[in-house]
Amino acid sequence: MRILLAYDGSPAAETALGLAISRYGDDELVALYVAEVDPTTYDASAFGGGTDDVPDSDEAEAVLEEARERAVQEGYELETAVEQGSPSDVIAEYADEHGFDQIVMGTHGRQSISEVIVGSTAEQVVRNSPVPVLTVR
Template sequence: MYDRILVPTDGSEAATTATEEAVDLADLNDAEVHALYVVEPIPLGGFTAGAEPASAGWDDVVEEQRAEGATATASVADLAADRSVDVVEAIEHGKPNEQILGYVDEHAIDAIVMGTHGRSGADRLVVGSVTEKVVRKSDVPVLTVRKG
């Protein structure tokens, strides 16, 4: 039923709970898990850090975010390895909901499993704003998972 399952991660507790669900689903379907971390552009003054660093100072910010992303996706891979589930790790740059939906199209993803809350932002109090946008716009099933 599912061959490729996307689990967007930000390394939060909610993302870890969603990862556990994604790995279970992948194991049941003999599917591959795609772990995606999105480095989000941060508008500061006239500059935007993220997709294209504006200066050497922004290089450090982006590198720190990429390192955080590598740790988050490696955590997904470690959990999946315990169940012998194949994982593809990816780090993208841009608006998280747009990158998630674009990744789905580009990689023929069959389902998305994601946490209801990320780890930042006052606008994510009820359901994470990224999750809400993905649920509304996704052409594939989205399983939302509350943190344990």
């Protein structure tokens, strides 16, 4: 199975990482960090559109490196990816476009005030995902 772990380094994401490693460690496990970008104020094409140009890419890589190290300590491999955009949209689209069988994510990540008002990222992913979503409290 191919498992996509939505990962932002939050306590809920850490819990989801632990569960994903213990339950799916022998499967292909990919941690995805989504750098939230407001498309009305950020134009990736102006910066070449590469991962190095994603706002907060240094933070994303640091967070993902910690997750990768945790997986290695427990005897498993963890691939990583960084994308930009609206986290709920990007997570669901990434899972669909890359042929994942399931998404694992925490129920509460790093939230902006708009997420509190509009609904959590996890809730939106569950509603829009083309594959099953395992949410972890």
